[in-house]
Amino acid sequence: TQLLEQSPQFLSIQEGENLTVYCNSSSVFSSLQWYRQEPGEGPVLLVTVVTGGEVKKLKRLTFQFGDARKDSSLHITAAQPGDTGLYLCFGSSNTGKLIFGQGTTLQVKP
């Protein structure tokens, strides 16, 4: 079974702190997507990365795709309460399936 492993599963931090969430697999992905889900809503796309080593920035969020396209990270600088939510990674695997991680629940306390 293919897996996308996310870590950590839960994270509770104070406003202003930095954090990094990881998404790892033994599979190679043609692309990888990060989503954020806020309470009571469906997940919404944050970014798609497709090239090994690619770095994308979205305001205080920095996304990196591993050189071998097997892993990705999401770094948030100076977290704010509005960043609270469930962060999910989805990957287009080389076996044809769209697979996803279990999610990282982030709570940012004011």
Added chain:
Amino acid sequence: NAGVTQTPKFQVLKTGQSMTLQCAQDMNHEYMSWYRQDPGMGLRLIHYSVGAGITDQGEVPNGYNVSRSTTEDFPLRLLSAAPSQTSVYFCASGGGDPWDYVYNEQFFGPGTRLTVL
């Protein structure tokens, strides 16, 4: 564009009842999927479809049936509801070409909150 619509938004069932959760998209996406999300947890894939007439099982298919007679619609049927099926159900659709391992952005519906008593 309405995106992905789901009905109903809320539903309460008694054990043993059956019902259909509706999902429709107007973006001409080939790939559609159903997930369930239990409180405080991540998503679990129930069934998915890579095009009209083609469906396959996900991680937790037992107790659920799907069909895909058109590109737009992907209903999820609960055959005989059980309390363990109490959850929030999300339908999603995405562009790209699943046959070529290309999955573009997934658009999620607003969810159906189901309680089985």
